[in-house]
Amino acid sequence: MTLYVRQMAWLNATPKPPEGTKRAEAKDRPPALSRIEQMKRDKITPRMPPNPAPHLITWLVEIGLTEEAGMGRGPISWQSIDAWCNRTSIDLEPWQSRLLRSLSTEYLAESRRAESENCPAPWRAEVTEREKEVEVARLRMVLG
Numbered sequence: 001m002t003l004y005v006r007q008m009a010w011l012n013a014t015p016k017p018p019e020g021t022k023r024a025e026a027k028d029r030p031p032a033l034s035r036i037e038q039m040k041r042d043k044i045t046p047r048m049p050p051n052p053a054p055h056l057i058t059w060l061v062e063i064g065l066t067e068e069a070g071m072g073r074g075p076i077s078w079q080s081i082d083a084w085c086n087r088t089s090i091d092l093e094p095w096q097s098r099l100l101r102s103l104s105t106e107y108l109a110e111s112r113r114a115e116s117e118n119c120p121a122p123w124r125a126e127v128t129e130r131e132k133e134v135e136v137a138r139l140r141m142v143l144g
Contacts, residue, residue: 013114
């Protein structure tokens, strides 16, 4: 399940060029897209690893993958988990609460790692023909 959450974070991250490079300092860059937005634009269906407990992922998304915390994003708080339980009348087992918080922490950590445009996907399925076509088209644009 951790791999599933990490893949979600990687897909939702917006890659940035390395600091100090000309691409990073360029003022006329188009707005950056997240990986999932770019895949949708390229008509590529993202594939995900197996999810052995989809209900837990659904609960995590309902509670919130992360939340505001001080100077940025943080994992979901115990208070948020408790508030969600009270509002939905779902009584989580202690292990489920700990797992949801742990998955939120994993999502946050992978989101930060995935901001590097060179960060590999945590999980990778076999490359599709469509993915190959898109990469070849990008190479032709760059190389002529």
